[in-house]
Amino acid sequence: MLNEKFFDKFAEDLHDYLPTLSIDCVILGYKNEELHVLVLRLKDKKSWMLPGGFVKKDEDLDEAAIRILKTRTELNILFLKQLHVFGKKNRRDIKALLQQLEISNVKDEIKNWFEQRFISVAYLALVNPESFTPMPDYMSDSIKWIPINKIPKLLFDHNEMITHAKDYIDIQLKYQPIGLSLLPEKFTMKTLQKLYEVVLDRALDRANFQKKILKLDFLIRHKKQMSGGAHRAPYLYSFNKIKYQEFLERGIGFLS
């Protein structure tokens, strides 16, 4: 069994982790004009779940979240925010998990660990899917970007976590800019508008969108232009990160 070695190591390290506390990550990416979520498929090839992990005794909660993200995304910098704590007493179907992990014949320590009641802190991360190749981990055989509207039933309350993330994005979008973590370095106004349309789930007026966004003054317009279709070439833009950051902090309402 592929993960046996991992579990032996994990059994040794168990005492380094805080008990009963876990972290799960809703990692959102934007590609093909859709919002996607990064989900793991377990070795049984049937069950899906969000990437997650545990908190070491000598690390901050946020540090743990970053460490867990890095094992999947190789990324250093990304938008990362604590979303919500999920603490229902029966939120985990433990029997199902043990089966799916194929660890029923594993050391008692490991079994006891996974049989605990866990309170889980859900984190939201926004990333650009084109900037890295996601990596599966010890208990999963594959990791995939799945469109947010086509997520299958996940283990435990993980679907609820995604809903929470989507609600958060919907609300935040109305008074904070998004995009810095979701788009490539340079992009067209149309691309940015499409992102907003996907998240808001409604069409926006091209002319008014352009005016509003430019007025906020956190985009840098580049002289260069794209080549492509048989039409006028659009400007490319990038974010003025300082002004963008100011906006994130102020959080002024800027789109109805």
Added chain:
Amino acid sequence: MLNEKFFDKFAEDLHDYLPTLSIDCVILGYKNEELHVLVLRLKDKKSWMLPGGFVKKDEDLDEAAIRILKTRTELNILFLKQLHVFGKKNRRDIKALLQQLEISNVKDEIKNWFEQRFISVAYLALVNPESFTPMPDYMSDSIKWIPINKIPKLLFDHNEMITHAKDYIDIQLKYQPIGLSLLPEKFTMKTLQKLYEVVLDRALDRANFQKKILKLDFLIRHKKQMSGGAHRAPYLYSFNKIKYQEFLERGIGFLS
């Protein structure tokens, strides 16, 4: 020592609680035209902290928060929301706590319990201060409403929790109504306006405020009137709880 009996009992019950996880409550109330926070003074008469507690193994996280609130406020129904998890590894100055609890000569189990690293979930509660008398607990000698701008240095990261609560209220106020939990059953438009002015920290136009709020249509106007000053008597209003609830759920922006 007054709490010895409590600690004996607590030592017995320790195994009923989840380790390393605590709850702290920012309880906000509005009186004398100011936002107040409910804080505890410890028995040493110098240290202040937020009311808090631990999570039982057989209760949901939210249930624990409600239980903890009830021991202080006697209240059943109130606005309650999970704010943020505080998880810095050195967030608690443990030595200071042990001194202040005067439990340095207490059973080892108790000592070990409090010496743990705790991750704490901060909850926000809004209550009407006139509807109950707050109660101190085993480790505090008094509990008081203190204006949010005059909070002393509290233990650990509790000041940060209050800042977090205030920020949350500031943002929420812009696209959700507040008041149902903070005001008495019946109130004048002036009172409601004052609440908004205190929270937003700026003056609002009387006429426009009235029009905007009434247009939202979640207030019930009562025929009766107050007596008092030498002037026209104002209407009394109360909340239409159904419409108010609809607004909370929709969360439409309604005050610039």
Added chain:
DNA sequence: ACAAAAGTGTTTATAATACACCCATGA
């Protein structure tokens, strides 16, 4: 030169703000 999409401008509707006016009440 034409189609297609980008960029800009103009008109219209809607909402926010400022402030003026009249009303009711108790001294």
Added chain:
DNA sequence: TCATGGGTGTATTATAAACACTTTTGT
């Protein structure tokens, strides 16, 4: 009847939405 604060109306300004017009590009 007068001062005080309450309630309502109106003019002004700012913002949002709709859409028309012009520009640039590849074919």
